Amino acid sequence: xxxxxVLNATIPNKMVLIFLSTRAVYVLLRPLHQTTIMAQIIGGxxxxxxxxxxxxxxxxxxxxxxxxxxxTFAEFGMILHxxxxxxxxxxxxxxxxxxxxxxxxxxxxxLPLVFGLSSFRIVQRISHLDDETASSIxxxxxxxxxxxxxxxTGLLKELKMLNSELGRLAASITIVSHIxxxxxxxxxxxxxxxxxNLTTIKPLYITLVVIxxxxxxxxxxxxxxxxxxxxxxEEESMNQNHFIITICxxxxxxxxxxxxxxxxxxxxxxxxxxxxxxxxxxxQLVQKLxxxxxxxxxxxxxxxxxxxxxxxxxxxxxxIKIEFIILMSYLGKFxxxxxxxxxxxxxxxxxxxxxxxxxxxxxxxxxxxxMWKDRKIITNQIFAILITNMVIITxxxxxxxxxxxxxxxxxxxxxxxxxxxxxxxxxxxxVCIHKEQNVNPLISLLEVSNPTRNSPIAAxxxxxxxxxxxxxxxxxxxxxxxxxxxxxSTQLINAFSQFQRCYYGNVVVQHFTTIAPYATMHDDxxxxxxxxRVVIIIVPFHKQWGVxxxxxxxxxxxxxxxxxxxxxxxxxxxxxxxxGQNKSNxxxxxxELLYHIVMLFIGGADDREALAYSRRMAEHPNTSLTVVWFIxxxxxxxxxxxxxxxxxxxxxxxxxxDSMVGNKIIFREEIVKDxxxxxxVIQAFTETFDLFIVGKNHDPCSKATLGLSEWIEYPExxxxxxxxxxxxxxxxxxxxxxxxxxxxxxxxxxQ
Numbered sequence: 001x002x003x004x005x006v007l008n009a010t011i012p013n014k015m016v017l018i019f020l021s022t023r024a025v026y027v028l029l030r031p032l033h034q035t036t037i038m039a040q041i042i043g044g045x046x047x048x049x050x051x052x053x054x055x056x057x058x059x060x061x062x063x064x065x066x067x068x069x070x071x072t073f074a075e076f077g078m079i080l081h082x083x084x085x086x087x088x089x090x091x092x093x094x095x096x097x098x099x100x101x102x103x104x105x106x107x108x109x110x111l112p113l114v115f116g117l118s119s120f121r122i123v124q125r126i127s128h129l130d131d132e133t134a135s136s137i138x139x140x141x142x143x144x145x146x147x148x149x150x151x152x153t154g155l156l157k158e159l160k161m162l163n164s165e166l167g168r169l170a171a172s173i174t175i176v177s178h179i180x181x182x183x184x185x186x187x188x189x190x191x192x193x194x195x196x197n198l199t200t201i202k203p204l205y206i207t208l209v210v211i212x213x214x215x216x217x218x219x220x221x222x223x224x225x226x227x228x229x230x231x232x233x234e235e236e237s238m239n240q241n242h243f244i245i246t247i248c249x250x251x252x253x254x255x256x257x258x259x260x261x262x263x264x265x266x267x268x269x270x271x272x273x274x275x276x277x278x279x280x281x282x283x284q285l286v287q288k289l290x291x292x293x294x295x296x297x298x299x300x301x302x303x304x305x306x307x308x309x310x311x312x313x314x315x316x317x318x319x320i321k322i323e324f325i326i327l328m329s330y331l332g333k334f335x336x337x338x339x340x341x342x343x344x345x346x347x348x349x350x351x352x353x354x355x356x357x358x359x360x361x362x363x364x365x366x367x368x369x370x371m372w373k374d375r376k377i378i379t380n381q382i383f384a385i386l387i388t389n390m391v392i393i394t395x396x397x398x399x400x401x402x403x404x405x406x407x408x409x410x411x412x413x414x415x416x417x418x419x420x421x422x423x424x425x426x427x428x429x430x431v432c433i434h435k436e437q438n439v440n441p442l443i444s445l446l447e448v449s450n451p452t453r454n455s456p457i458a459a460x461x462x463x464x465x466x467x468x469x470x471x472x473x474x475x476x477x478x479x480x481x482x483x484x485x486x487x488x489s490t491q492l493i494n495a496f497s498q499f500q501r502c503y504y505g506n507v508v509v510q511h512f513t514t515i516a517p518y519a520t521m522h523d524d525x526x527x528x529x530x531x532x533r534v535v536i537i538i539v540p541f542h543k544q545w546g547v548x549x550x551x552x553x554x555x556x557x558x559x560x561x562x563x564x565x566x567x568x569x570x571x572x573x574x575x576x577x578x579x580g581q582n583k584s585n586x587x588x589x590x591x592e593l594l595y596h597i598v599m600l601f602i603g604g605a606d607d608r609e610a611l612a613y614s615r616r617m618a619e620h621p622n623t624s625l626t627v628v629w630f631i632x633x634x635x636x637x638x639x640x641x642x643x644x645x646x647x648x649x650x651x652x653x654x655x656x657x658d659s660m661v662g663n664k665i666i667f668r669e670e671i672v673k674d675x676x677x678x679x680x681v682i683q684a685f686t687e688t689f690d691l692f693i694v695g696k697n698h699d700p701c702s703k704a705t706l707g708l709s710e711w712i713e714y715p716e717x718x719x720x721x722x723x724x725x726x727x728x729x730x731x732x733x734x735x736x737x738x739x740x741x742x743x744x745x746x747x748x749x750x751q
Contacts, residue, residue, distance in 0.1 A: 033402030044306025077297020086272020105176025115332030
């Protein structure tokens with residue numbers, strides 16, 4: 001028996017119970033790629049009367065009285081959540097939607113209506129349904145034909161596909177369906193409320209009041225809110241008083257909307273839609289409200305929806321008819337996406353995954369179902385069937401998409417792109433920038449890469465920005481960005497433009513910006529590298545050092561991004577570690593500075609790539625290069641794991657020695673017995689050189705690194721890179737990795 005005190009728990013305790021229960025369900029279902037919303041609904045259903053009504057005492061865990069109180073808290077949270085979701089949507093995307101997305105968006109909205117209503121007419125002719133059920137089914141067919149942008153973008157974010165090629169197409173398609181569907185929904189609700197009145201003048205009066213309400217929201221409330229928000233700069237946090245006033249405006253707006261017959265959740269969403277996405281408003285609101293609404297109150301809303309799903313009310317006789325109609329509506333959605341996608345030349349796998357994504361449902365549909373249940377538009381039986389179908393179909397769809405679709409598949413090449421394998425004199429390089437502190441070290445690296453007329457550099461500069469306060473991820477060249485989007489890139493563009501002018505004719509710079517979650521930002525980096533045919537990507541290290549070698553900042557999100565780029569890049573990758581105010585932070589094209597570079601060579605593909613890059617730098621008139629080859633007692637014996645590397649290393653060095661011209665290049669061979677000897681040799685160079693270039697991966701059997709791998713702190717830098725970074729001296733390190741063979745073989749294994 002359960003303790004009666006548990007059954008009489010206070011409302012806060014019950015909210016905590018719901019939160020913990022839904023979280024536990026999410027943890028269990030996460031390996032199946034289930035979304036948070038689905039786990040919360042399932043958690044609520046497990047605590048509802050559908051399961052607990054047959055268990056003594058537990059059926060009173062959520063009595064009707066406590067449900068009403070919980071619903072009040074949950075709907076308050078849902079109002080704020082809907083407002084924040086509206087703020088995060090950028091309506092400017094409508095201007096960039098292409099023909100393919102428009103056509104698929106239209107067919108994905110119309111075919112579910114055709115399939116659903118046609119099957120409804122067929123069922124009505126074969127077996128007549130009562131008027132209440134018939135009205136409920138018609139409403140459910142309409143809502144199933146719609147697709148919500150906030151649902152799809154949230155789903156794509158959880159599946160880590162938000163900024164993938166398929167994810168961007170799904171978002172564009174959803175915008176078309178979203179605008180049409182939700183506008184139609186609000187109009188239908190207004191018309192329905194108007195038709196409930198008996199006079200002919202009153203419906204016209206109500207419609208006029210609704211129009212006036214939305215005009216006031218757009219032209220009076222919106223400017224007032226923007227005026228309040230504009231008092232806070234993008235960098236500073238929103239003033240507490242301004243934040244409270246903004247929330248009060250939201251609540252007053254929704255209350256007034258309710259008085260004129262509009263749903264509170266939809267009016268909050270519309271008001272948020274009127275405000276600009278991103279910083280400062282979107283970012284500040286997400287930071288202040290996300291945990292309270294999405295993390296605490298929203299799970300209560302979803303769980304209460306699951307609790308309200310009373311499966312025991314389903315009539316077995318009418319269930320088959322209703323289920324047939326709903327499934328036909330989903331089939332229409334799948335067909336409406338699948339057929340035009342194949343027509344536009346999309347592969348069967350991509351088209352199938354896109355269709356499954358568009359069939360998914362989420363918080364927006366739950367809000368509509370609950371609203372229609374409260375307004376008696378749908379019956380309790382239809383509500384239970386709709387929620388059940390949503391959970392099952394969305395669960396199956398996300399599992400299939402998460403298992404079969406890999407966004408990185410398109411940039412897994414069967415041919416290695418590397419500097420040492422390039423037959424062209426030009427260097428195509430992609431440099432990634434997070435902060436202004438990254439600019440000078442990267443420009444210096446481009447300078448010492450020796451851009452000349454005969455060996456020019458095509459530099460593609462990609463500014464990486466985390467997606468905050470918006471659900472819209474994008475990758476755009478600078479000339480396609482709006483003034484608001486390009487505002488944060490002004491200083492960066494000016495710096496690289498000056499660099500291009502100094503090397504006019506030798507350097508071509510193109511600027512790009514990506515705004516995406518860090519978890520999937522590597523997709524944009526790798527996609528741009530593939531499209532621009534670059535041979536190496538340069539990314540900054542996740543730690544920043546200041547004057548005197550003091551650590552200034554650490555960003556673990558950047559570290560995870562670097563690891564993803566290393567694993568999936570279609571070309572070579574270099575991680576640039578900038579230490580303090582050394583010469584790597586100043587330009588060398590003035591001719592006043594001599595840039596000292598040392599390349600540490602043990603052996604392997606990554607070291608050969610680093611050697612090829614060093615060879616190019618050595619041709620710069622203001623650089624000097626020292627190459628140190630670590631020789632061990634097993635050096636003349638080919639490795640059993642990499643038998644071809646020994647011969648390739650000798651060949652690379654023979655070619656390098658043949659190209660050595662002048663006294664700027666010094667070649668040294670150091671004989672070492674183990675990793676300690678290697679470390680001692682490295683320490684002798686740390687005070688005299690500005691830049692160390694090393695390869696990431698080496699033969700694990702090599703005695704030159706023996707004992708060092710046990711103390712490695714940054715595996716993404718390799719053994720030598722990690723050893724150098726942990727030094728106290730001020731110098732920069734470039735860790736180079738050639739595209740790993742595994743990424744090429746993965747492509748063959750999945751085809």
